[in-house]
Amino acid sequence: MQLKYSSNIMPALDGMQKVSGLAWSYNGLKDFGVCTADRKILLFNDQLGKEDNFPTKPSDKTQQKSYVVRAVEFSPDSTKIAVAQSDNIVYVYKIGAKFKEKKTICNKFPASSSITTLIWPAQRENDIIFGLAEGKVKIGFLKNNKSQIAFTTESYVVSMATNRDGDVVVSGHLDGSVYSYNLDTQQSQKLVVHHSIPYALAYGQHVAAAGNDQKVSFYDNYGNLVQRFDYTQDERCKDFSVGACSPNGDIIVLGNFNRFYLYTYNQKRSQWEEIGHWCWKNDSSKLITGSLCGSVDAWDISMKKIRFKGKYDLNYIGPSQIVIQVLSTNQQAVIRSSQAEISKIDIKKERFVVAKTHETLIVGDLATGKTSEVSWRGSGNEKFDFTNENICMVFNAGELTLIEYGSDRILGTCRTEHMKNSLISAKVSYTGQNKTKVIAFLLDLQTLQIQDLTTKSIIATIAHDTKIDFLELNSHANRLIFRDKRRQLYLYSIKNAFKHTLLSFCxxxxxxxxxxxxxxxxxxxxxxxxxxxxxxxxxxxxxxxxxxxxxxxxxxxxxxxxxxxxxxxxxxxxxxxxxxxxxxxxxxxxxxxxxxxxxxxxxxxxxxxxxxxxxxxxxxxxxxxxLSVSEHCYAALGDVARASYLRGINRLISKYYEETGKKDGISYYKVQSKLAILDKQFTKAEELLLNHNEVNEAMGMYQDLHKWDEAIKIAEKRGHEQVKVLKDNYYQWLIETGQESKAAELKENEGDFINAINLYLQGGLPAKAANIVFNCNMSFPQDLLEKIASSLAQSGMYEKGGEFYEQMEDDQQALNCYIKGNVFKKAVELAKRKDPKLVKQLEESWANYLVENKETESAINHYVEAGKFQKAIEAAVYSRSWTKAIQLLQNQSAEVSRPYYRQVAKHYEDVRQYDFAEKYYIKANSPIEAFEMYVKASKWDKALSIAREYLPEEIVQLYLNQGKKFEQAGKYKEAEKLYLTVQEYDTAILMYQNLSQYESVIRIASKFTPQKLKDIHLGIAKKLERENVLKRAEQHYIEAGSWHLAMQMYKTHNQWEEAIRCCKMYGSEKETCQQAKLWAESLGPDAGLKMLQRLNLVDALIEYQSDRHEFEEAFKLANLHAKHKLQDVHFKYACHLEDERRYKEAEENFIKAGKASEAINMYEHLGDYTSACYKNCSSI
Structure with missing residues (x-):
């Protein structure tokens, strides 16, 4: 920590001119204020220049200089300043948001003794705490301009301080005691008795107290001693007189005569270290000191300073506090942590600050100066989004966290994997009556969720049928637009939960x-x-x-x-x-x-x-x-009725004001009742009027609305004298307006049932007329009853008519009505009682009616009751009531039951209950279908069992037919299984041959027809040769033992090299040599020679050179690589010499070739018998 003298703000004066008060403003509007010895308040700007001043006032106007100022404090919004005076009063001056504005006293708090100390907590805009000479600590409330005692002691209050949260106040007293008071719980306690009078008192991480014994002690919130500094051996140390704590609570300064002591709290070691009036600037970067002689000096506080990105100056006031200054605008912002040291800081988009400690995350907005600190256990891979000016969005490990600038609580969290700006929309707004804090995001690419960040509740979840690629909330956060991958644009109303398509392409x-x-x-x-x-x-x-x-x-x-x-x-x-x-x-x-x-x-x-x-x-x-705007609107819309109605309400409000002088006419019950009527809340309007005994008004309201019955109810309930007249008028109005049904109800309620019945019949409501007859224990004229019954029938109300005819004991007409109305239940019940022989006929008709109306299952029992068993079975099958169908089939003949058993079996096959399906296929005399079922299910043993038991003569053909079906369906493995089961190997082989699946052909032939394997290989090879698939054809020729055919195939296709390869692999050396010579001859002299050399065919090359009379090269090659060919070369050379008539040389080569007989023959042919005889004797 470095403390550097900055400048002198006010020079010292001769003599004692003590500075009696210093205060920094909280938000920097006025920066700081000084109270001088002559009781004036001086206001300075952030450049420490004097801007304004005003004098304080005494509590008694006649005693202008009879007091001193003990303390001054700014309000949290810096528009007011509180002054504690020794003349038993605290004044609060309203000084405005700007310099030079008019200064007025807005609050004053008189006391019973001199004011000694004063503080104004930053978090309590309307609460001032001050101490008195008599030992009391009081709270002044700005809202009602009243004060109350917080707690009382018997000792003079010498000092006072508050913690950084502003909810706990500590006070030091003349007897050495230190008290604490919690403003939230309103509880006080004696914290500790200090070893001296605690003139210097400060409250940071701990409570620091010091006095006239040269000792500084630090206490925790329970009064336990944490640490003590003893300066009794230091002659320079005098009495401690004043103390101040930095806003973040990490630094404390104590004034001591002509010097001051500075202490900083080490977060890692959890202890304090030691590095007139005092006060701190709100960002802790400056310290202002006031002296006994009136001097005011400024000191700069800094641990280190860094130039960041060439655009910002970072001034580390302490381990947990940094002052950021924007070089281009000189704008400043403070980033501080209340929990740990700041380990990392960054500035993004030239406006937003992100700082981290090992426990917390701090985000801030340089433009507004708002910062937030939240607990954080991040991964270090967080992504930040600053699109919304009011919140910071942090994305980490699939979770989105929203932090509102200025709030130290996480605004909300949501799980989403989609962090694009176009897929998240958050609205945090402070305009209007209610604050809006809503976010819309994607749960997945097709599901949208809207969440209220204030209540943490889900407002709406929208499931869409296509991927969403864009969404945005409006400023009120009550509507949402979103677009999907098909480029369709939708509008969603959150209030009505309704989706509307705006554009088909966007x-x-x-x-x-x-x-x-x-x-x-x-x-x-x-x-x-x-x-x-x-x-x-x-x-x-x-x-x-x-x-x-x-x-x-x-x-x-x-x-x-x-x-x-x-x-x-x-x-x-x-x-x-x-x-x-x-x-x-x-x-x-x-x-x-x-x-x-x-x-x-x-x-x-x-x-x-x-x-x-x-x-x-x-x-x-x-x-x-x-309402004035409402009237204006409806007049503009041309809605004369509403505009006129609202004008009447506005006149009523004006009249109320003229009569009472009150401006709350909108809450007048008559106004509220008329508004309820306008909103069609008639019950509410009635309640308002009746609560004020306005019976005629309530009745008149309903009469105007033609709700006569409601008006009559009110009249009867309140015993109104005009009830009968009201009813008569109502009845007459109903008749005149053709509302016979309403008139009938009125007469029915009055007990005039005959007239009520006639009115119901006139109004076309015969059922209500019949109800009167049913419910009344009285006799009615027969013609009236017949008239009711006829009206019921004509109106198609057959059930009611049937009941009415039963009441009249006309059973036949009742039965006819029931049948016409398809009311078969009542018809059957009536028939059972009156004419049982009709029951079966009615049951069948009932069942037919149910079938027509697709209630087939319900019809089954009625067909049974009617004795129509085949129809019952058909209904059971149609309605898939298989159990009932089986029960009914058990009692039917085989001819009748077989078609239905087949349908039952088909059902069980579909649900894979094959045992039941087999049972009912057999009962249906369809063993073939049972066999096919098992084959389709690959249950081969079951299929074979069915075939052997029920189809022994047809088994082979059955398998073949089913195999062909499988072939046509592409199920070749199943077809093979069937063919092999009945030993139709050739059919299986033919199937695979047609499919060119030769591996399967060879597999089956090798296993079941090995005697035909060679012919099959040859057949496959020839087919492949025709298809020009020579490699595979060669393989099959070889398998058939016919390599000559493979060689001939390659020769036919002019693939000599492949032919030679076959000879080398499967033939003799002589055959290879022969084929090589043939190839060389086909190529010509030079090309043939090169080919033989390239393929390293030595024997063939020697023979080829011999044939071309290149004997020198042939002898040379034979001597080096093929000595077994020397005799052949000599023989050919001898023959060549003989042709050249070089007989002597020919003779020598014949002998070297081991062909002496050839030499003798040569001489005999020449007629040289002497030489021939000589050679013959030599050879012998």
Whole structure:
């Protein structure tokens, strides 16, 4: 920690001119104030320059200089300053938000003794705490200008301090005692008795107390001694007189005669270290000291300073506090932690600050100066989003955390994997009556959730059928627009939970900021919804490019505001201006400035858009009970009736004010009742009037609404004298207006049943007339009863008519009515009692009626009752009541039951209950279907069992037929299984041959027909050769033992090299040599020689050279690589010499070739018998 002298603000004076008070403002509006010895308050700016001053006032005007100022404190908003005076009073001066404003006393708190100390906690705007010379500590309440005693002691209050949260106050007393008082619980306690008078008292991480014994002690919140510094051996140390603590509680300064002591709290070691009036600047970066002689000095406090990114100065006041200064604007902000040391700090987007400690995360906004500190256990991979100016969004490990600037609590969290700005919309706004804190985000790509961050409740969950790629809430957070991958744009009303399609194709969409207007692009159309209450009403502009953004220019006193949509059209950007009046209407609605909204609409022509806006304003003004605006709206809409009605209510309010002088006419019960009527809340209006004994008014309300019955109820309930007249008038009005049914009810209630019946019949309500007959124990004329019964029948009310005829004991007519009305239950019951022989006929008719109405299952029992068993079975099968069907089939003949058993079996096959299916296929005489069922299910043993038991003669053909079906369906494995089961191996082989699945052909032939395997291989090889699949053909030729055919195949296709390879692998060396020579001859002299050399065919090469009479090369090659070929070469050379008539040389080579007989033959042929005889003798 470094303490550096900065400057002198006020020079010292001659003599004792003690500075009696110093105070820093909390928000920097006035920076700091000084109270001098002549009882004046001086106000200074943040550059320590004097800006303003004003004198204090005595409690007694006649005693101008009979007091001294003991302390001064700024209010939390810096618009007031409290002054504690020795003349038994505390004044609160209203000094305004700016310098030079008029200064007035807004509060004063007189006391019974001299004021000695004063503090004003930062978190309590309306509470001032001050101490008295008589030992009392009091609280002054600014709202009611009253004070009360917090607690009382018997000792003079010498000092006072508050903790950084502002909820606990400590006071030091002349007897050495230190008391603490909790402002929330209003509980006080003696904390500790200090070893001296605690003139210097400060409250940071601990309570620091010091006095005239040169010792400094630190106590915890329970009065336990934490640490003590003893300076009794230091001659320079005098009495401690004053103490001050930095706003974050980490640094404490104590004044000691002509010097001061500085202490800082080490978070890691949890102990304090040691590094006139005192006061700290609110960011702890400066310390102001006032001396006994009137000097005021400023000191800079710093641990270290860093130039960050070349744009900011970071001044570390302490381990947990940093002052950030923006170099371009000299704007300052303070980042502090109340829990741990700041280990890392960063500034993003040149405005937002992110700092971390090992326990917390701190975020702040340099523009507003608001900061937040929340507990945090992050991974270090957090992603931050600062799109919303009021909140910071932190994404970490699939969880989104929202932190509101200025609040030390996490605003909300939600689980989402989608962090794009276009997929999250958070609205935090403070305009209007209610604060809006809502977020919309994606649970998954097709599910949208809207959450209230204040109540932590889910407002809505929207499941969509396509992936969503964009969403945005409006400024009120009561509507949402979103777009899906199909480019369809939707509007969702949160209040009504209703989704409306705005566009079928949308390139771009956005709410105009801070309004209720939507801008969207549909290909070459710019779509604007000025009145979103009517989404079908859209204003279109033709454009030639793509929308880039919405540009807003705020209005000024000299220039009207404007809103433009910027469109990129090729190389140019074109601005399309929107209707600013309609947009400003949205602003006014949002701010609940209804009069301004009405004045905006007054200037506009009445169109569909403005009409919709008038309706919105009318509804809103009624909700807020601003009736003058409501009347204005309905008059503009041409709704004369509502406008006139509201004018009457406004006149009633004016009359109420004239009579009572009260301005709360809107709460007058007559006004509220009329508003309830307008809102169709008639019960509420009745209650309001009757609670004030306005019976005639309540009755008149219902009569005006033609609710005579409600008016009569009130009259009867309250015993009104005009009840009978009211009823007669009501009855007459009902008859005149053709409401016979209502008149009948009136007569019925009066007990005039004959007239009531006639009126019901006139009104076309014979059922109600019949009910009177049923419910009344009296006799009625026969003609009237017949008239009722006839009316019931004519009205199609057959059940009621049947009951009525039964009442009249006309059973036949009753039965006819029941049958006509299909009321078979009552018809059957009546028949059972009166004519049992009709029961079966009625049961069948009942069942037929049920079948026609698709109630087939219910019809089964009725067919049984009617003895129609086949119909019952058909109904059971149709309704899939299989158990009932089986029960009914057990009693039927085989001819009747077989078709139904087959259907039952088919059902059990479908549900894979094969045992039951087999049972009923057999009963249906369909063993083939049972067999096919098992085959389809791959239950081969069961299938074979069925075939052997029920189809022994047809078993082979059955398997073959089913196999063919499998072949056609592409189920070749199943077909093979069937063919092999009945030993039809050739059929299986043929199937695979047709499919060119030769591996399967060979597999089956090897296992079941090995004697045919060679022929099969040859057949496959020839087919493959025809198909030019030579490699596979070769394989099959080899398997068949016919490698010569493989070699010949390659020769036929001019693939000599492959043919030679086959000879090498499967033939003799001689055959290989022979084939190589043939190939070489086909190529020509030079190419053939090169080929033989390339393939290293030595024997063939030697023979080839010999044939070409290149004997020198042939001898050379034979001597080196193939000595076994020397004799062959000699022989061919001898023959060549013989042809050349070089007989002597020929003779030598014949002998070297071991062919002496050839030499003899040569001489015999020449007729040289002497040589021949000589050679012959030599050879012998």
């Amino acid at each position: 390139n771009y969409a956005q709410w105009v900021p801070e309004s209720e207007v939507i801008v969207a692009q549909n290909r070459n159309n710019l779509c604007v919804w000025y009145s979103i209450e009517n989404p079908d009403k859209v204003t279109l502009y033709t454009i030639k490019g793509d929308v880039e953004e919405i540009e807003r220019i705020s209005s000024t006193p000299t220039q009207a505001g404007s809103t433009s949509v910027i469109v990129s059209e090729g190389q140019n950007k074109v601005a399309y201006k929107l209707d600013q009046a309609l947009i400003e209407f949205g602003f006014a609605i949002e701010g609940r400035d209804l009069e301004k909204a009405a004045s905006i609409l007054d200037k506009l022509e009445l169109t569909s858009d403005t009409e919709a806006n008038w309706k919105v304003l009318a509804q809103l003004s009624l909700e807020e009970q601003n």
